[in-house]
Amino acid sequence: MFKKQLLFYSFLLNLILIILHEMDAVLWKEWRIFGLDNDIVGMKIFIIAHLPLLFILLLSLIKIDTIFGKIVSIILSSYMILHFFLHYSALTKSYFNDTFSFTIITCIMLTSIIQLT
DSSP: OHHHHHHHHHHHHHHHHHHHHHHHHHHTTGGGGGTOOOHHHHHHHHHHHHHHHHHHHHHHHHTTTSHHHHHHHHHHHHHHHHHHHHHHHHHHTTSSOOHHHHHHHHHHHHHHHHHHO
């Protein structure tokens, strides 16, 4: 029972942190990483791209007892650990060097480790 609750709440916390990170990503115009230099178009594409992503993630949270929910949880938490190292690599090159932003990313990584246990 404890493991099931830990998975649910770590997944929920991770989703909240990811949403915060994506809100922060809008401030930093992260769509430019993908070559979208027009900020109006880039922001719209960036935000719209999150609709199916958040749908799948939220659906997998409420379906965490199913194979689908567990697979998405494993994929998400594994990717978010990799995501931390991608941002860390960028940080060493003076990109994404805001302490607040990197703290969110670090919290996502730590929550992802818990989510995988």
